Amino acid sequence: MIKIPHTVVLAALVTMGMFGGIASADAVSGPGSGFGPARVTVNDNQSEITVVGEGNLSSIPDVMRLNTGVEVRRTTAGAAFADARKAAAKLTEALLGAGIAAKDLQTNELSLGPVYDNYPVVAGYRAAQGVEAVVRDVDSADKVIDAVAAVGEEARLNGVSFEVSDTRKALKAARDAAFEDARARAEQYAGLAGDELGRVVSISEEGGTPPSPLMFSGAMAADKASISPGQQNISVRVRVVYELR
Template structure:
C-alpha cells in the first residue's frame, strides 16, 4: 500500500476588468499581478503538489566473478557460480521472470603486458524484489552462495508511479483553486468557470541507488522515500 504525504506551494496571476492602469503586489514567494483589461476578467494561478511514498520495489544488482589459469575454466566456473546464485535467489522468493543476465564477460589479466597471468570471467544478475520487506533475506541468500558473488548495489522504485502522479495532480489542482478563490475574494469578484488548464514541471519519482559498500555495511536495507511533484496553471473567469 502506498502511503502519501504532501506539501503545496503556488504562484498567482490575476487579470481583473477595471478602468485603466496596472498594479503589482509583492507577496513573498507568491506573486500577484493585477492587469487592467475591460474586456476580460480572469485570474491565473499556478498550484504545485508534491507527494512522497516509500518505494515498494528493490532492484538488486549482483553477479559472480572468478579468476582461473585458463579461459575455459574461468568461463565454466563463472557459469556454475551464476547458476547457484540464480537458484539461491529463486529459493529466497524472487520470481523467475524478475531475474535477468546483465553482464557476461571473459578476458585475460596481465602481470606485465603482454604476459597473461590468468583469465577473469564474470556474469551479472539483476533481481527485481517486489516485496521490499524481504530485501535482507534475498541479499543474505545471494552472499551465502560463496566467495564468487559480487554485490554491485541496489536501487529502489515505486511500482505504480502513475498512481502517485495522479494524486499529485489532485493536490496541485486543489491548491490552484484555493488560491484562485482567495484572489477573487480579495478583488471583490466571484470565481467563475475554468478557462484553461496547463500541466507543467512534472517531476516523476526516480530510482534511488545505493552502492555496494552501503549494501554490505547495513544490517537492514532502508528504501527511504521517493517524491513526485507537478505544477498546474489554471485560468478562471471572474464574475
C-alpha cells in the same frame, strides 16, 4: 472603488513539502527565491487569472531491484568463463530458493577479458556474469542478500534500488493537491484584485517530477540495518485559468 476589467497572469509555482505527505508554502518573488516576478496585464474585453499549482506526494517503495552477479579469475580464458558460468548457475539457484520468481531474474552483464600484471604481460583472465533480481517483497530483502553472499567468494553485490510498483494512486493524490493549490492561489489573488473567482476556463497539466529509483551502494546492502526503501516523491504541476467576476 472603480473596478477595471483585467487579466491577471501569475507566473507562480508552489513549493511542496518533501516528506510526510503533502504540504505547501507560498511562492515569493525576488532574488534567490527561485520564482520570477508576477506578470499583470490589463484587458478591457476579458478578465481572467492564470495560476500554476503543484502537488507533491511521498510514497514508500514496495519493490527492490538487486544488482548482483559473480566474478572469477583464472589462468586461462576457457577456465575463467566455465567457472563463471557454474557460479552464475549457483547464484540463480540461490535466488530462486530465496523466493525470487524466474521471470524476475535478468542477465545484465556477461564479460571475459585479460588481466594484466605488467602490460602487455597477461596475468590471467577475468570472467563475470551479472544478474538483476526484482524483489517484490521488500521485507525479504535481507534473506535474498544473505542468499547471494552464501554463494561464495565469486558472488558480488553491486547495489540496490527501490521503486513504487503502482504510482497511479500517488499521481491522483498529487493531482488533487495541485488543483487545490491552484484554486487557493487564484482565490487569494482574485481577492487582492477586488474580484471574485469565476468558472474554470482551462486546465493543463505541465511537466512534473516523475518517480525515480532510489539508489544505494553494494556496501550499504551488506549491512542489514541499511536495507530500507525510504521514500520517493511524485510531483504534478497544473496550470488553471479562471474567469474573474
